[in-house]
Amino acid sequence: MKTRGGANTARLCPDREHWRIIGGGTGALADLALQISKRDRIEIFAPSSAVVLERFSLPKAPREDLQSMAQLQLEKLLPYAAEEFVFDFWEGESGEDSVEVVAIAVSLPALESCCAPFRQSNQGPSAVGVYACQLAGNLEGKQGRGLVVWGELGRVFLALVEGGRLHWLEGLPEVDAAGADTEISRALLGAELAGAGADVQWAVVSGLPGWGAAVQGALSGVSVQEMILEPADRPAGNWLPPGWAMEEANRLRRSALIERLQWIGLAYLGAVTLGFAWLAFQKSKLNRLSAELAQLQPKVELANSRQNQWHQVEPAVEPSRYLVELLHQLQKAVGPADIRITEFLMTPRDFTVAGEAASATEAIDYMTRIEKEPELSAFRIQRENPKILPNERAQFRMSAKAESHVPGPKR
């Protein structure tokens, strides 16, 4: 059965010869312990050999008080010290002032011996039941009192059951089926004497071939059913020693903490993985860009070489670099001003122009217009300060150098 957190519950009960996991394998407890996952919750049903059933009357009181009274009573009745047994009880018929209590005690040393393989590996158990009570629990639907006979760890046990509750329990001495009817009759007589009431109305024989006839022999006129009786799922009581309960609570708390830490660790690991994945993604993006760049490179190199080729022949094929075009630009900038160009010197890479203006201001204005002329933007223009001539005209000179590329063969 699955519980919270995905853990299963492993229920262990005594079988006819060994122990078994309900719905699983059989074997010695130590072997079965190895088959159970550390995460699983363990519930164990104590063997009937470790159980003592006592019946007594107590004054009517709330269950908590009855529990304390029953504890004192059992300490008197049982051959164990107070700390050597664990018990649970149920309330039977009640009179005016008293109530009949059926207390089912389990020997702690016997329980410790059963649970040792699990306790050594810090696996619980989480709950302790009594196998006989579990069998009785599965017969809740039967009307009236009945006798249940079953084999458990090599012995045969008898129990009186009514309303799904255990009223009396006894183990038979080692006998075979043939002579069992006498032992059964003797045991039932003992039950009657113990006040358990042996008016049996039905009988169930579980997993004991040949015992049906013996039971029938002991109980004339009672229908005997032979079947495989399975224990009820939920423990029909609580026989978990208080110290164990505390240990179990601690264990559960610890495992919850570990589980929480595991989740935190997982989240942390996820964050780290995410960080590195993001880094890898960025790196792959960069690689893609580099590949794109490498792919583009030859195309661009070819375009650049074509461009250079063109720039080399630019003075021959680009009209804006022609001599007449340069003269046109220089003349256009003169406009209505009194400016005379007196000298013009040109090479494919640069040109120099000298002239005279009516005044220094006109000369400067002219040179400024030349600098700003968009058609001459391919040249870097340097100008000298105008010189004033004896006739008071201003002589100017400026030179221009092609900025872009060094064209063709030099002179």
Next chain:
Amino acid sequence: MNLQQLSPSERRLIFVFAALAFALLNFSGVRFLMKKRSQIAQISEEVSGRIRSLEKTASQSALWEQRALWLKNSQPKLESEAAAGNNLLNTLKESAAKHGLALSKPQLATSRSENGITAVPVQFELKGNWAGFCQFLIDLQAPDRFVVVQQARLRVDSADGTQMYGDFTVAKWFAPR
């Protein structure tokens, strides 16, 4: 070593040490990631910028290809330097005469090749009026003629402002052989 065998103070010490180591490890890890992130971002930015610039150049590749093709088909190839020089000189003389200019001291200069282009230059002096000069210069250069003015010195006659003098070195640029 079993933690349960240790005293509470030892356990606390181990816990503090482990927490510090863990914090230090995380700090280094985060720092490493941040450093890598900034490096990658910077390189990505550089590469992206370079790609944008290259894409711009590549987008004009058709134009440059077209121009290269035009150059290949249009630029004349040099058969004979002497013939090319003489032809150029004759053309210039005809143009000067046509526009009423006096061409003097014609001379073939030494040809030279550079950057895959062979220049065959001629030198001459020119005298005439401004209008004739302009017409001559208009005829001199055109994209399909591959004529380059290697040197030009233009002067206005100081005595007669309508007259101009020019010393020219003009070359025809031939395609690589």
